[in-house]
Amino acid sequence: MSARPNVKVRRLVRNKSSRNGARPQLIVLHSTEGSNVKGLGDLVGLGGFFDRPAVQASSHVATDAEGNSARYVRDSDKAWTQAHYNPVSLSIEQVGAAAQKSWSLAQRQETARWIAYWSKKHGIPIRKAIVSNGRVVRSGVIRHSELGSLGGNHHDPGRGFDLHYVLERARKYRRQL
Numbered sequence: 001m002s003a004r005p006n007v008k009v010r011r012l013v014r015n016k017s018s019r020n021g022a023r024p025q026l027i028v029l030h031s032t033e034g035s036n037v038k039g040l041g042d043l044v045g046l047g048g049f050f051d052r053p054a055v056q057a058s059s060h061v062a063t064d065a066e067g068n069s070a071r072y073v074r075d076s077d078k079a080w081t082q083a084h085y086n087p088v089s090l091s092i093e094q095v096g097a098a099a100q101k102s103w104s105l106a107q108r109q110e111t112a113r114w115i116a117y118w119s120k121k122h123g124i125p126i127r128k129a130i131v132s133n134g135r136v137v138r139s140g141v142i143r144h145s146e147l148g149s150l151g152g153n154h155h156d157p158g159r160g161f162d163l164h165y166v167l168e169r170a171r172k173y174r175r176q177l
Contacts, residue, residue, distance in 0.1 A: 003176035005061070005113045008040055009070035011047035015058035016077040022087035024122045025139040026129050027115055028147070029092055029163070030081060031156040036065040036095045036104075043070035046093065056080060061114055062093040067106030069114065075121070084134050084150035090118050098145075098158030112166045115141055116173035126170045128163070141167060 036042055042064050050058040050072050058079045063069045073079040081091040092114050096103060119126050129140035134150045144154045
C-alpha cells in the first residue's frame with residue numbers, strides 16, 4: 001500500500017484563518033467523539049459540520065476506521081482545533097471516541113501516513129512533542145489531551161490510542177516518500 005494519505009473526501013471549509021506567518025511545529029491527534037459508520041458518510045458529515053460558521057471549529061484532515069481520509073483545511077491555513085496552539089499545528093481528527101479501548105489498524109496506518117507526509121513536507125520530526133506554558137518545547141506529534149488548558153482542556157484521543165505504533169509506522173512511511 002502507498003505511503004501517501006488515502007484522501008477520499010475533499011471539502012475545504014470556511015472555518016479557518018491565516019497562520020500569520022507561523023510555521024507548523026506540531027501534529028495534533030484528536031478524536032471526533034462519534035462512532036464510525038462504514039462508508040464515507042462520517043468524513044462527509046464532518047466536513048459539513050466544520051463548514052458551519054456557528055461551529056467555529058475545523059481540522060486539517062480526518063481519518064476513519066476503514067483507512068480513508070478527508071481534507072478540510074489547507075496546510076497553509078490555520079484550522080480551529082486546539083485553541084492557543086492553532087497557529088503552529090496541523091490537526092488530524094480521527095473518527096472515534098477517546099474512551100475506545102482500541103483503534104482499527106487501517107485508521108492508525110492512515111493517521112501515520114499523514115504524519116509521514118507532514119514530516120517530509122514541513123520538517124516536523126516524527127517523535128513525541130512537548131509543550132509547556134503555551135510554548136512548543138520540542139516539535140513533533142502530540143495528543144490533544146497533552147496540550148492542557150491552553151489547548152482547550154480536552155481528553156482525546158484517549159489511552160486506547162496506540163501512539164507508539166503510529167509513530168513507528170509513520171517513520172517507515174516517511175522513508176517511502
